[in-house]
Amino acid sequence: MREVEVVGVRVERPTNQPLVLLRETEGNRYLPIWIGAVEASAIAYAQQGSSTPRPLTHELMQSIVEALGDGLEEVRITEVNDGVFHAMLHFESGAEVDARPSDSIALALRAGARIVCTEDVLDAAGIEASRDEDEEIEKFREFLDHVLPDEFRGGSGEPPDPEPEV
Template identity: 65%
Template sequence: MRELDVIGVRVEMPSNQPIVLLREVTGERYLPIWIGAVEATAIAFAQQGVTPPRPLTHDLMKDVLEATGTELTEVRITDVKDGVFYAALVLGTSTGQGAEVSARPSDSIALALRTGSRIVCEEAVLDEAGLAVPAEQEDEVERFREFLDQVTPEDFESTEES
């Protein structure tokens, strides 16, 4: 397993599809995962320290974990099949009991950011879906980080009419 940092979220053009970008803590690979707009907003809120007036789903989940004395010990990105990523929440309690719960990576990442839990990824997933960024392309990554510093959660709201 390799530990990952969340670089941020952005909207991929021209598809208008949000992605979350993760990077190996001790490596050069990046892991882009396409996610939904709601999850992109949840991740952006957590990264920007935005506290909504009422708890959103991931805030509620964090509160439930705390109320039951359960800790999110880590998020594991476990597999990728046909472009679909899979993850697991690794939970523990003060009594030493724990559980592993299957979850979408986007929800898992949003929860990990709220709880300060580490995010890890199977080496095979990084081998299949990770992108190595040579040092000369780091400028492009820096521009992406600058974009992330300026993006707001509202940028991920859908503009489609029902």
């Protein structure tokens, strides 16, 4: 397993499909994973440390884990099949839960948990970066410093209709 860090999220053009970009902490490979708009917003909010007036799904999940006396220890990105990534949540109690990487990453950022990836996944889907590409990644990081999480909602830039409070 190789530890990875979240570089950030962005919307890929022309498809308007969000992706999260991970980078090996001890290496020069990047791992792009295409994700949904809601998860992109959740990851961006977590990275920016933004709070919301009401808990979003990933904030709620973190609160539930803590209320049950457990903690998220590690997220493991375990496989990729036909472009579909799989992850496992590993908790301090020893419990393991199958999850999508996008949800796992959003939760890991909120919990301060480490994110790791198998060598097989990095070999299959990782991209080795050159010095020029590293400069592009730095430009991407600068972009992330100025983008708002709401910009990842929906292809039109409009947020989805809020769920009614019950």
